[in-house]
Amino acid sequence: MATSTSFSTFSLLPQRKSPRLSTVICSLSPLPSVSHISQSSLSSQFLSISQPLNIYSFSKRPQFSSKFIVKASADKKKVLIVNTNSGGHAVIGFYFAKELLASGHEVTVLTVGEEASSKMKKPPFTRFSELVSAGGKTIWGEPSEVEKVVDGATFDVVLDNNGKDLDAVKPVADWAKSASISQFLFISSAGIYKTSDEIPHVEGDPVKEDAGHVAVEKYISSLSFPSWAAFRPQYMIGSGNNKDCEEWFFDRIVRNRHVPIPGSGMQLTSISHVRDLSSMLTLAVEKPKAACCKIFNCVCDRAVTFNGLAKLCAQAAGCELKIVYYDPKEAGVDAKKAFPFRNMHFYAEPRAAKESLGWTSTTNLPEDLKERFAEYVSIGRDKKEISFELDDKILDSLKVSSSVPASISV
Known part of the structure; x- marks a missing residue:
């Protein structure tokens, strides 16, 4: 069924009964083949993407505790x-x-x-x-x-x-x-x-x-x-961080608001614990x-897309996810102020640490984000009054209501 709306969004419902986080089920509205839709036109389509998250294979990562364990060290400094x-x-x-x-x-x-x-x-x-x-x-x-x-x-x-x-x-x-x-x-x-x-x-x-x-x-x-x-x-996550990363997504997800992402959402970045x-x-x-x-x-040894991080945050919170994509210029906003990450592919590889120090990464986003959300709720941020002025400006430019989020039922 054709649609005349000028924004793109998808709805992600939590998979509460499954212990694994490797697959997300979403719905797809009747549109021409996605392969024929340019990134610039994404903001003019009503889109819900259905695909497994096996490109991340996060569920295959080993489980690690965030607690510090006393270790023996021969040379004290x-x-x-x-x-x-x-x-x-x-x-x-x-x-x-x-x-x-x-x-x-x-x-x-x-x-x-x-x-x-x-x-x-x-x-x-x-x-x-x-x-x-x-x-x-x-x-x-x-x-x-x-x-x-x-x-x-x-x-x-x-x-x-x-x-x-x-x-x-x-x-x-x-x-x-x-x-x-x-x-x-x-x-x-x-x-x-x-x-x-x-x-x-x-x-x-x-x-x-x-x-x-x-x-x-x-x-x-x-x-x-x-x-x-x-x-x-x-970019990093972890208890004690005073610069928003995962919190930016939680703020919108728990309040049933759209998560506005610049561009296509497929930009890759590094998020390390x-x-x-x-x-x-x-x-x-x-x-x-x-x-x-x-x-x-x-940095850790894996990259994640903006879409992927939003999905994982929604899963950690056990909430529905609604994303809208926008062009910062068309919306009249500065992406640096409206979004917590650079609006581009931006990630690095820890090659030297692995080769020279024998270092291994323990970042495990699905599990780490569960822990982060638990603390987010424990400090009462989910009930905190937050201004979404820039979000509302973006949603208004896309003709999307900020008070009644639009979504596609799964």
Whole structure:
């Protein structure tokens, strides 16, 4: 049956009785063959896609616990983590500290700013007592005065998880060099890779030379530390993260709202659990020779489409999923503000970590998202008042009602 609506959507109903998550059943409205529909015309079709998710094969992944287990480590290190006080990277330092402490290392976390600041009332900072209980030390101050802040303490390893440019990192790196630190690690970003026709990004691919992280990587390499390494993360999920990823999808799904996705929804990206990042960093500390002078893509080893992530979030929540696709220009919105990810294929491969460190990924999105949704509900975010102003603007441009979501019954 033909339709005159100017948006595309599909409805996904939860498969409650099945313990496996590898197949999603959806309905398909009578349209010409999808292979003949261009991406640009998707927003003008009423579409419900029916296909198995076996391209991900998530159900075949081994099951892992997010709990930290104390492990034996022959060479104990004294590690200083210079941690940012905001943004998505803050949780990396928290998880890294927990894993190091569980492995028997000594850890001090220097967080930028003051302990009494309002930023410390948000996660992961509200969970710093977990670090102290595990034997870690937490201090606050300015990285530019790191020598004064650490008050004469000595360290074997320093991780800068704060600076995005040379002005911010140079004081820490220079102090570490003068203090004869044996290993310097830096949290860079996979966002510095140049857009390429070949994906995924691998270590050694061209980068944006004017990017602040690139200047830092070059400077650190010039200091001739006995061991140094840079890590380039992408998007991440995990308890304590204060930058929305999976929450963005949950916010709409639990309120029975449409999930507006720019383009076709088939864009690939990397979504890693933060424990994968911390385990990679810990291996670098425990294998300084293997990690020396290397760049590591700090990501899991699988990619997921925007559609796939939305489906998995709906399954984790046990709710129906309604997606609409839109062209940001036609809708008059900035995709960077309306959607939590880059509107393009953007993912990297952790090739160096596997080859040099013997690292393996444990990210398991179907199970990880169940855990994330349980916490989402436990903190009451599902009942929180949230503004969907940009969503409503997108839906209005598509002539879709935000109050009465349209869907196709399965």
